[in-house]
Amino acid sequence: MIPSWFRHLRALRVPAGLSGWALLSLLPGILAAEAESGAALRPLPQAHSHNDYEQKRPLLEALDHGFCSVEADVFLVEGSLWVAHDRKDLRPGRTLKSLYLDPLAERVRNRTGIFADPKARLMLLVDVKGQGAQVYERLKTELAPYAPMLTRFRDSGVVTGAVTVVLSGDRAWDLARADRDRWCALDGRMSDLTNAAPAGVAAGGNAPVALVPLVSESWRALFRWDGDGEMPAPEKARLQGLVSLAHAQGRKIRFWALPDRPAAWKVCQEAGVDLINTDKIPVLAAFLRGEPLPPGKPPIADEN
Numbered sequence: 001m002i003p004s005w006f007r008h009l010r011a012l013r014v015p016a017g018l019s020g021w022a023l024l025s026l027l028p029g030i031l032a033a034e035a036e037s038g039a040a041l042r043p044l045p046q047a048h049s050h051n052d053y054e055q056k057r058p059l060l061e062a063l064d065h066g067f068c069s070v071e072a073d074v075f076l077v078e079g080s081l082w083v084a085h086d087r088k089d090l091r092p093g094r095t096l097k098s099l100y101l102d103p104l105a106e107r108v109r110n111r112t113g114i115f116a117d118p119k120a121r122l123m124l125l126v127d128v129k130g131q132g133a134q135v136y137e138r139l140k141t142e143l144a145p146y147a148p149m150l151t152r153f154r155d156s157g158v159v160t161g162a163v164t165v166v167l168s169g170d171r172a173w174d175l176a177r178a179d180r181d182r183w184c185a186l187d188g189r190m191s192d193l194t195n196a197a198p199a200g201v202a203a204g205g206n207a208p209v210a211l212v213p214l215v216s217e218s219w220r221a222l223f224r225w226d227g228d229g230e231m232p233a234p235e236k237a238r239l240q241g242l243v244s245l246a247h248a249q250g251r252k253i254r255f256w257a258l259p260d261r262p263a264a265w266k267v268c269q270e271a272g273v274d275l276i277n278t279d280k281i282p283v284l285a286a287f288l289r290g291e292p293l294p295p296g297k298p299p300i301a302d303e304n
Contacts, residue, residue, distance in 0.1 A: 046276050048276060050256065052072060053085075054085065055281065059099060067281065067285070068114065070125070071125040071127060072126055074127065074129060097142060104162075128169040129169060153210050154181050169187075187212070188214065188215040193242070219257045243273055253275075265284060
């Protein structure tokens, strides 16, 4: 693999006759720029791009800001998984494969962006908008060629890859639970969290962590605070309790319809919420890095 600093040097327009020593004198500046670029692409494990496909540059905008989780809504159309929020917005060529799987495979293979960090992990949350069983079967076929980058779920254990696919929405629960060798897991709900057995105890009729590693719920269904003023102490305690319960079971936790503003992000960050929803990728990225926020007011809350 060609070092990135060498690619920068090769791309420079060097004046004719410049000596080798002069070329070498440019190297410290190039390395400093490279280090700064690498720092800018530091992975942000808590950053989740909600309805990512509605961004001007689906997936790429999130990755370029260091996001480690993106969400794509899918419909089964003509045997392929098309990406859109509503059927009326479906367009040929905007598929899970073209918008997400292929670009991810290229970046993982070339170790670019967040994947330059060998420890970086990305969650691809696939929100199934209907025909859950048929989508699940089609997804198995579509994911198989990408096996080298995917997390694999088997009875013998979970082998973590660079990309973990989690199904939300119309989940084919029975099919996934019966599948002993899977390329995806399922997004759970509060019942999967509050009714589950404690860590280290047989799951019984509840979902094992390998099947449901993530639990998601609507913020509005659990909390009345909308990001204005201080969050009431009882609600803050409830939030902390849910996060602690999820972590005790080895699960991650996420809230959709979260007020999309820094006050809510701060509350979630301090409580240890694993994935913080946003539609404002540059703003959340700056917030999580402790940088000045870009201009523009984020919306109050996202939608499903």
